[in-house]
Amino acid sequence: MIWGGVLAAQTAKPIYKQPEHSISERVSDLLERMTLEEKVAQMRMFHAQIGVALNEKDELELSDKVIEKLKMGIGGIKNPGEHLSPHRAAILNNQLQKYIIENGRLGIPGFFVTESYNGVDAAGCTRFGRPINMASTFNPALVKEVFDAVGREARWRGLHLTHSPEADIVRDPRFGRMSEAFGEDTYLTSQMIISAITGLQGDYKGLKSSHIGAVAKHFAGYAQVAGGTNFASIEISPRTLVDEIFPPFKAAVIEANTLGIMASHGDINGVASHANPWLLTEVLREQWGFEGYVVSDANDIGRLHYFMKVAETPEEAAILGLKAGVDVDLYAEDAYALLPEIVSKKPELMKYIDRSAARVLRTKFILGLFDDPYIDIEQVASSVRSQSHLDLAKDADRESIILLQNNGVLPLSPAKTKKIGLVGPLLTSETREQFANAFGEEVEFIEAKGFELTDGNGAVPQLAPEEAQRRGIKEIIDKVQQAEAIVAFVGGDEFTAKEGFFNNALGDRERIDPVGLQDELIASLKKLGKPLIIVLKHRRTLSINTFAKKADAILDCWDLSEKGDYAIAEVLFGKVNPSGKLPVTVPRSIGQLPFHYSQKEINYKKGYLFAENKPLYPFGHGLSYTTFDYSPVQLSHPVLHENGSMYATVKVTNTGSLPGKETVQLYLKDLIGTVVRPMQELKGFQKIELMPGESKEVSFEILPEMLEYCGLDMEKNQGKGTFELRVGSSSASFQAINFELQ
Structure with a gap:
């Protein structure tokens, strides 16, 4: 019984x-x-800012608009509790989930979504360095650790997915979102994407409880926008698309098993990505085997009608997105919200709705939301922004800082340099404190910010008036007269490089030189005759010609974590030996663009009148306080067969007096191709640590698939013939040897 x-x-x-x-x-x-209306509800997502809140008694409060939206259930909600502490966010999200489940006829949970550019994009979480900083480490294992921490912190506050990471290749520094991605190179970005996604997702096994799902974006070609401006057209050849733009997304799907994909704002060959079945179904699903869900970028299905103008009506826009393979409509009221009425007239569309709704439900089952939808509140306070995560942020900072140049002034000695000026518009309120924490009472710091770069307007910032900047320069010069060395914090901030949202916001630039009178500041500081060290903080590549000419040393720091100035102090005083490498090429002027290191070889034939025909700093460049010697590279075989492999080996020796880390880089160059080929392509790297006098052998396995590219027929081939193999410390410093592919 x-x-x-x-x-x-x-x-x-x-x-x-x-x-x-x-x-x-x-x-x-x-x-x-499920009814039709319930299925369509699973294909929609709204932002919590329209009315999801926690009152002073920690009780859930929902606006009438939100209550109406939740009547049939919901696919997901963006950023619930983003401005609350992690503990209160978890309380909110538990109550919100309970409301969704108990007020839905079938008890279907929702998923809650964030973004992750500096860690979880929410209050109270650990602030890590930007993705471009992660790429600068050239350390995939460390990057995976960082994103593992991000995945845990997001889940602990009640979140389930993140619209990150960006698998885009960014080669135009005019583009304001540059630092959200991993740089200009296909291979480096692919390795970073694999690390980021597997970290966020807890190697996929963590999705049910401890981690969150990744949504790789923006598929595909975003950041290749004409003129470097957001929402502009994308002009890209089919061969470049397949050989250079697709691989990081393919790696996200096949190697990292990303739970989601976000479509791109842009177009490919005139076909809007949100209405492109070849892209979202044939390539993504049929060729690569993707089984997850595809989400629109904000409002982009509706924009097929009123912006891209490839749909006569909003209804036609919804049909185009649905058929192409977009499963979730982010935010819009003029797209998938119309589907119930559309399907009543076009019942043949029901199969597409079933397809998309099923993908969303599959995602929720993978995330364990039907079986364990709530957060253990007691775990949150001790887990989010823990000391171990703050320490991890520091570790990533230390490995991402790049020593661009040094005439011997670095590292500074606290015993010899007792009074240091900390100056410049990128100086923060915490800089002096973090420097003092790093070196106690050994050094006296003279602080002078001088001026702000902009007025801080989040939509369309304006440059600070020149008069105010010049007063600031004078203030700085007056204050540092007694300093024995000067550290200038210059470059750009979150207002000079940012996303240019659809309405009433700008974030891209028509020039890439430092904004305002920063060159004038550096020139004035140089006249003081004191050692001048530049700390470069920025979110886009800058043509820093004056900085390079005037400075005794330059540390390229991009946008570090919340404790980033502590790591900068450690590097300046030699407690940490810098080991970061450039994930981009630094041009001398905007006129050189495009100027990524792997462009076609024929692009290097001619330069410009009155200008040097080489970058200011090459891709992969980064100095150390010690020196490394490379032996001639050796090949295990002179011939690589189409089904075989070979090894390239080099011995690296630390010939200096300090321990240091070096990133050994492997590049391949196709000497004769069936189509015009790149100058060279990164195909491998290994970061090693050596004590003074220590040597290590570094070996790279060379496989035929590393040599593949789209030939004349647009099919992948290995281009048999002679290749040049390059091993060295950057794309411009290497030893080379030839081999044959037969």
Whole structure:
């Protein structure tokens, strides 16, 4: 009787509520029970700012608009609790989830979504360095640790997915979102994407409880925008698309098993990405085997009508997105919200709605939301922004700082340099404190920010008036007269490089030189005759010609973590030996663009009148306080066969007096191709640590697939013939040897 009773109870319970069934079985069962309106609700997402809040008694408060939206359930909600502490955010998200489940006919949970450019984009979480900083480490294992921490912090505050990381290749520094991605190189970005996604997702195994799902974006070609301006057209050849732009996304799908993909604002060959079945279905799903869900970028399905102008009506825009393979409509009221009425007239579209709704439900089952939808509140306070995560942020900072140049002034000695000027518009309120924490009472710091770069307007910032900047320069010069060395914090901030949102916001620039009178500041400081060290903080590549000419040393720091100035102090005083490498090419002027290191070889034939035909700093460049010697590279075989492999080996020796880390880089160059080929392409790197006098052998396995590219027929081939293999410390400093592919 007992066994019969249990069996009867299990039988009565819907399959979708039984964890012992497969996800596909649970999805099918649930889908059969849902109405059209409930399915469409799963294909929509709104932002919590329209009315999801926690009152002073820690009780959930929902606006009438939100209550109306949740009547049929919801696919997801963006940024619930983003401005609350992690503990209160978890309280909010538990109550919000409970409301969604209990007020839905079938008890379908929602997923809650964030973004992750400096860690979790929410109050109270650890602020890590930007993705471009992660790329500068050339350390995939460390990057995975960082994103593992990000995934845990997001889940602990009640979040389930992140619209990150960016798998875009960014080669135009005019583009304001440059630092959100991992740089200009296809291979480096692919390795960073694999690390970021596997970290966020806890190697996929953590998705049910401890980690969050990644949504790689923007598929595809975003950041290749004409003129470097957001929302502009994308002009890119089919060969470049397949050989250089697709690989990081393919790696996200095949190697990292990303849970989601976000489509791109842009177009490919005139076809809007949100209405491109070749891109979102044939390539993504049929060729690569992607089984996750595709989400629109904000409002982009509706924009097929009123912005891209490839749909006559909002209804046609919704149909285009649905058929192309966009499963979730982010924010819009003029797109998938129209589907119930559309389907009443076009019932043949029902199969596409079932397809998309099933993908969303599958995602929720993978995330464990049907079986364990709530957060353990007691765990939150001790887990988010823990000391171990703050220490990890410092470790990533230390490895991402790049020593661009040094005439011997660095590292500074606290015993010899007792009074240091900390100056410049990128100086923060915490800089002096973090420097003092790093070196106690050993050094006296003279602080003088001088001026701000802009007025801080988040939409369209204006440069600070020149009169105010010149007063600031004078103030700085007056204050540092007694300093023995000067550290100038210059470059750019969150207002001089940012996302240019669709309406009433700008974030891109028509020039890439430092804004305002920063060159004038550096020239004035140089006249003082004191050692001048530049700390470069920025979110886009800058043509820093005056900085390079005047400075005794330059540290390129991009946008570090919340404790970034502490790591800068450690590097300046030699407690940490810098080991970062450039994930971009630094041009001398905007006129050189495009100027990525892997552009076609023929682009290097001619330069410009009255200008040097080389970058200010090459891709992969980064100095150390010690020196490294490379032996001639050796090949295990002179010939690589199409089904075989070979090894390239080099011995690296630390010939200096300090321990140091070096990133050994492997580049391949196709000497004769069936189409015009790149100058060279990064195909491997290894970061090693050596004590003074220590040597290590570094080996790279060379496989035929590393040599593949789209030939004349647009099919992948290995281009048999002679290749040059380059191993060295950057794209411009290497030893080379030839081999044959047969």
